[in-house]
Amino acid sequence: MSDTQTNSIAYVRDTMLPEAEPPATERGLIKWGRENLFADVPNAILTIISAIVIYKLLVGLMPWLLNGIWNAPSIRDCREMLDGATGGCFAVLTERWNQLLFGFKYPSEEYWRPTLAFVLLFLAAAPVMFFKYLPRQMLAFTAVYPFLAYYLIWGGTIWVPIFAALGFVAGYVAWTKLVNRSFAAGFFGAIVAAMVAWWIGGMLSDALAPENPFLPAVPSRDMGGFMLNMILGTVCVSLSLPLGIALALGRQSDMPIIKWICVIFIEFIRGVPLITLLFVANVVLAYFLPPGTTFDLILRVIIMITMFSAAYIAEVIRGGLAALPRGQYEAADSLGLDYPQAMRLIILPQALKISIPGIVNVAVGLFKDTVLVSVISMFDLLGMIRGPILASTEWNGVYWELFGFAAVLFFVVCYGISQYSQWLERELQTDHR
């Protein structure tokens, strides 16, 4: 600038203006609302309709929830306490809590046993579910858990679970000795060793049974409530996983006879509803067992449900096996691995990873399907509600509280499992995307 023009005005601004706020409609809640709720006319109408629906639901539901009576001996007392006001009668839950969880026959002084088994279930499942974060030594407890849980829930002589476990140990020892020779020898050797151990154990446990066992025996027909759903769910899922893998491998196999046995089994089971299989467990299976044997109903139901879910899991895993690129199979061959090695080390880990969402879907579906046993008059959670509780004079008519409780209980468990599976999927993701 020359000195002569002291009062010159710059053509361009030489100072920064402070940043202006975006217009009121383009920031904060209003912007979010405009974009997410009132983007155009149809959207605005939808928003208003759903807001009205939510409002109506809340207005109807909140007094019922907040006004609820949690302490009353019967529904009449409940109604008296409410005195015409809207409110749920949740007293039935507190009153019948133990029945809802354990059924009405399980001896009440033994409730700590299934409760302890339930708590330990988390300890046993943790090293499997969070295998990256927990030490592998904890898996030892997982291996012990089935026998421990059986002993805790059913009680009786301690030798039964001990000999059952010893059978597995014998099988494992035979396997490690023989597997170096060939897989088949190890496999059949293990089966034979376990059978022999169980046979000997079966004879010994009768002789060794003490007069007064440490934990009194509870017969299967006394199991009930949500405990029964949990038992059926966990046992059947864990048993059907290996069976399902075997069926899937069989269906993918080159050997026509094995393949057709698996195909017929899977298609047959998948074609009929679970109810008919439960009928089979209830009324027909007894005809196929040796005369004079009495199999208890829970065991028969476990067999049928396990077969049912194994067929579905097999189909899921078959999808995983088919989704693996051909190159993986060829790579295993070119390394000189034989069939069991290739499956164990290369194919199955990847196939199972692909099938995780499907397997979890089957597991969740199976857990939900355990309420079907109420149809063959077993007193699981739903059976308890529809039978002894709603039929009792004290609680006749408390529908919503009870069914709502059952729905919430199942929702919590199933939603939890599916959230876990999504977490696991992210955890196992090895491709970098």
Place this chain on the structure above:
Amino acid sequence: MTTLTDPPQESFRLSMLLNDTRYRSYTFQFIALVCVIGLVAYLASNLVANLRAAGLNISYEFLGEPAGYDINQRLIEYDSQSSHWRASVVGILNTLLVAFLACVTATILGVFAGVLRLSHNWLIRKLMAIYVEAFRNVPVLIWIIIIFTIMTAVLPSPRAFRGDDAEASMLFDAFAFTNRGVYVPKPILDSGGWIVVITFLLSVIGVFAYRRYATKLLFDTGKLLPMGWPSLAILFVPSLLIFFILGRPIGLEYPELKGFNFAGGINVRGSLIALWFALAIYTGAFIAENVRAGIQAISKGQTEAAASLGLRPGRIMNLVILPQALRVIIPPLISQYLNITKNSSLAIAVGYMDITGTLGGITLNQTGRAIECVLLLMAFYLTISLGISALMNVYNNSIKLKER
């Protein structure tokens, strides 16, 4: 001079059955076959022994004997003197009825919810997510029983509709929601009624023919005929014309309160409604997820490419996204239909007389023929399952990607 000799003949050793890959598969198959045959033989011998001990035999003669029980929900003539076989057929028709109703409703619900879960509207998205998660994670039996409880224990009895200031009132004077079921008007066909119905069916065929012709014209000549209003016109105008020309031969019989109950109209029983709605809402949540996954499987580039060609959003959905998404959606949809059909067997929990309730329920209990009844039941469901999947696979093949 050297002579070529054969390689030394390897003698066969027993261990080769396990260790030689040439023979091993035969060994395994042989073992498997022996195991299966052994198992079947063992079960069969037990069966024979048990049946002999109980003085029973396997015979299907009981199917011809009079059933002796009533079925309140039936599509064909049936009374308690009819045979067990006829009762089973009534049950089969009831199963098919509820499965069909639930499949249609579930598909509509599922497609709506699935598309709405992808909406830009936050509230709708969240609402649909809640619907899907709530219904997917709770057993269907609980939903069936909840709806059944509403139908039987919460709705007013027909008595409540009586009097001048009745506690309950009918909807539009045509629908009555009572604890004995829902009463809806019943269409009455007069002499000319069938002509109207036949005309309507012909118009439906006409619509398909018109749309096919329009598509062919578009592909051959590039001329675009309007699709929307002509279809509607073909569908309704001829039937309405005939309806009025013949002097309104189709009327409605409204349910009316007579004595202690409603008379006239159709009584849709609470158990049917419970089963229908519960199955539809429950399976609808699964179908919604399939639909969402199907739409999301189509790459965003497809939408963008279509938009850059100048297609409008509705056209993009109809012509580009949906045809591709359907290929992903149809196979899981088939298994959902199968699931509905199989889950309809839960009817036994609410007393709806489907095949499980008649053949697997009362007939089984009355005759004690457990093995025969369960076998027939399984055979029925297997036939249905294989039939549905065969039909749907034909459809699936017709729309799948045509590759060279």
